[in-house]
Amino acid sequence: MAKVVPPYHPSTQSIRWLRFVPPYHPSTQKYKMAKVVPPYHPSTQKYKMAKKYKMAKVVPPYHPSTQKYKMAKVVPPYHPSTQKYKMAKVVPPYHPSTQKYKMAKVAPPTTHQLRSIRWLRLYHPTTHQLRSIRWLRLHHPTTHQLRSIRWLRLYHPTTHQLRSIRWLRLYHPTTHQLRSIRWLRLYHPTTHQLRSIRWLRLYHPNTRQLRSIRWLRLYHPTTHQLRSIRWLRLYHPNTRQLRNIRWLRLYHPTTHQLGSIRWLRFVQLLIQTLPFVNSEVCPGPDGKLYMNIVCPVDVTAMPEKTLPDLQSTQHALQIMQNVSRFPEQPFFLAVGYHKPHIPLKYPREYLNLYPIDKIHLASDPSLPPKLPLVAWNPWADLRERDDVKMLNVSFPYGPLPKHYQLLVRQSYYAATSYMDDQVGQLLKGLDQHNLSSTTVIVFMGDHGWSLGEHQEWSKFSNFEVATRVPLIVYVPGLTNRGQNLHRKSIYDRISKDNYKVTNALVELVDVFPTISELSGIKVPELCPENGSDIELCTEGTSLVPVIKDTVFSNGASDLKWKSAAFSQYPRPSDSPQENSDQPKLKDIRIMGYTMRTDKYRYTEWVGFDPLTLETNWTDLHASELYVHDIDPDEDNNVAGLVCYRDVVDVLSDKLHQGWRKALPYSYISG
Structure with a gap:
């Protein structure tokens, strides 16, 4: 209908068809068409045009403070304080206090x-x-x-x-x-x-x-x-x-x-399964369903008869099939799996790979005696699970019972093998669609996870076990140099006998520039000190020099690479509390900055302002120093020992200088 009022957009204050009546905007209190009646504005309690209405008999809005109308012939709405009408012929609304109507024909x-x-x-x-x-x-x-x-x-x-x-x-x-x-x-x-x-x-x-x-x-x-x-x-x-x-x-x-995405048939992963991630789907010994941390399941009994990671694999395989139709067209596919994130929900059959009598406790399952209180991770996310609640573990240090530590570790291993199977299906799909010989593959995790080490669980700490991640890179023609690419499957090319390891310090921020260089596209520039006005930059460095050096050096590398890798984690207070693991920004008062070198892990817990996002290095709450040559599990904090005072001073200066000073010389000088 040509006279329909188009929607008014508050940011542009314009409409597409000017002959339509624009809505009234409260900030300007104006109309583009003078004949339109502006709505009543409660701050001024006035109308701009008292006499111009499209329909002369239209009732203007009634304002409860003045209880008046500008047009005497208009029927005012019923006001609950006076319970009266100006015109007796109007049917009054039903009032809950009197429960009566003036006209019997009106239904309550x-x-x-x-x-x-x-x-x-x-x-x-x-x-x-x-x-x-x-x-x-x-x-x-x-x-x-x-x-x-x-x-x-x-x-x-x-x-x-x-x-x-x-x-x-x-x-x-x-x-x-x-x-x-x-x-x-x-x-x-x-x-x-x-x-x-x-x-x-x-x-x-x-x-x-x-x-x-x-x-x-x-x-x-x-x-x-x-x-x-x-x-x-x-x-x-x-x-x-x-x-x-x-x-x-x-x-x-x-x-x-x-x-x-140009053509999309979306496999509705979010709709089908993600709403059930924290649902009560874990069978208990009493036959009821719970929200557990240990959760082996029968997939056919799950909502939609599947699991999110199974759907991710199938969706990725469908994409591979589609892109294989255009072999000259570049593609990028990122597949993110949930497991072994908690809950440890996985197909029950993977549990058979790890008999409980073959599972052992962590090598260091006790609370380190010199661990600062602020560094402790009370693993509140596990305590919220039904099976852990039933154990009545004291907060914040009470350890899990040993038998349940074994069950959690068993399920973590089973969930990891479940993921290993999914990755294997992806690699097989690359082979089936003739993509493996032209596809760079990067396999990595987003964080580590404590499995009882230091009496902790989960990921909310600055220990090595929580910050270190797996990183595997496969580059056709480079990492499998000398192999017959056409006769070997990708399984053979990345098997345990066909790999090399580097001890270079690398970080997850390095993955983006690495993939850019391996793909032949421009590597983003290094972010300057104040890079807020730059559209695209990176804080990482391409790992291609490390990959090439590892392939060609035969173990005799002289590559000078990063001198440290950095991580950080926040805390709301010096002592553990219920939100220590995952504090909101407004509650953060302390930031734990940690630095990993080839010999040490050094951490400082310092004051932090959540409003300005600034760190106060002079407000030192606690520090940690672990010597990896003699303490690879990071159980003995020696930051307070006099014999390590000089080491602490050097590492503290390096930590304060930040990641830029730890880059390879070519990046610093360039």
């Missing part, structure tokens, strides 16, 4: 009956019922009052203001914004239920942005469920930017990254 709203509307089936946010209305007598869910509306002047339950609507410019109760809709079965932001939509400019209740959509089954930002989309300008909730999308640039709700 407490029965949650449906009202008639012609162009609207309104979803009630409290009763979760749909009611059909012809010209709409709106039932207010809190006051149980009815409002009489022709083209819908919507009553807002909080501000008690009315909004005029022709084809429905819907007033959002939280954001106080309007959205225009032609055909609508409404999506309710609280109950997370979707209704079909033909033409919609949807107002996002959190980001307060509009996005245009032709055919939409909506991605909901809270439930992380994706719906199919044909034409979409997707709003990125963190950067508050709009992305151009033809067939879909998919937003990943966890990593906050966008991916370019």
Whole structure:
């Protein structure tokens, strides 16, 4: 309809069709078309144009503070304080205190009956019922009052203001914004239920942005469920930017990254399985289901009869099949697996690989005597699990019973073998689709995990066992130099007899520039001291020199590489508390900076300001020094010994100088 009011975008303050009536914007208090009646603004309690209405008989909004109308012939809404009407012929709404009606023909709203509307089936946010209305007598869910509306002047339950609507410019109760809709079965932001939509400019209740959509089954930002989309300008909730999308640039709700995809048949991994990651699906000895840390399962009994990592593998294999049709077209595929993250949920059959009588405790299962309190990780994430709760372990130091330590370690090994199997399927897929001889493969973890070492569990510490990760690189024609690529499968090329190891200190920030160089694309420049205004840079260094040196040196390397690798972890206090493992930014008061050299691990716990994000190196709370030649498990903190005072001074200066001073000479001088 040519007279439909288009949606008004608050950032541009413009509309596409100027002959349409723009909505009123509260900041400017102006309209582009003088004949339009501006809505009533509660701060000024005035109208800009008192005499210009499109419909002379339209009821202006009633303001509860003045209890007046500018047009005496208009029927005012019922006000609960006076319980009166100016015109006796008007049917008053039902009032819950008197439980009476002036006109017996009006039905009370407490029965949650449906009202008639012609162009609207309104979803009630409290009763979760749909009611059909012809010209709409709106039932207010809190006051149980009815409002009489022709083209819908919507009553807002909080501000008690009315909004005029022709084809429905819907007033959002939280954001106080309007959205225009032609055909609508409404999506309710609280109950997370979707209704079909033909033409919609949807107002996002959190980001307060509009996005245009032709055919939409909506991605909901809270439930992380994706719906199919044909034409979409997707709003990125963190950067508050709009992305151009033809067939879909998919937003990943966890990593906050966008991916370019032209043709997509999305295997709905998030919808199908991720909502059940922390669900009660682990069978207990009593036959009931629990949220356990130890969780071997029968896959056929799981929701959707699968697990997230199984779906990731199948989806990756489908992508390999698709890209193999275009052998000259470059591709990048990142497959991120969940296991062995907790919960340790995996197919039960992998447990058979590790009989419990073959499992041993950690080599150092006791709390180190000289460990600073601030460094202790109380593994609160494990304590939240049902099976650990039943053990009644004291907080923060109480150890897990030995028999349960063995069960956790057994399940960790089984979950790791489960992942090993999935990676094997990916490698086999590369062979099957003739991609292995032209594909660089990087296998890595994102962090370590304590399995009872130092009496700790999980990853929230600065120990070697929590910060060190696996990193395996396969480069066709380089790492398998001298092999017959056409006769050997990728299994043979990366088997235990065909690898070399380097002791060079490398970091995960090095992976990005390494892949860039191996792929033949430009390696990003090193980030300057203040790189906030640079679009793309890196804090890592390409590992190609290390790879080549390892391949060609035959164990006699003289490569001068990084002199240290850096990590850090925050704490909210000097002593362990319930949020020590995962404090929110506003609660962080101490930052633990740790540095790994070829001989030492040195850590300082120093003051940190969560508002300015600045470190106060002079506010030293604790320090740690471990000598790897004599203490590879990091059990004996010697930072306080006089004989290591000079070592501490040197390492402290190096830690304060940061990662730039630890780079290879060519990077520092270049």
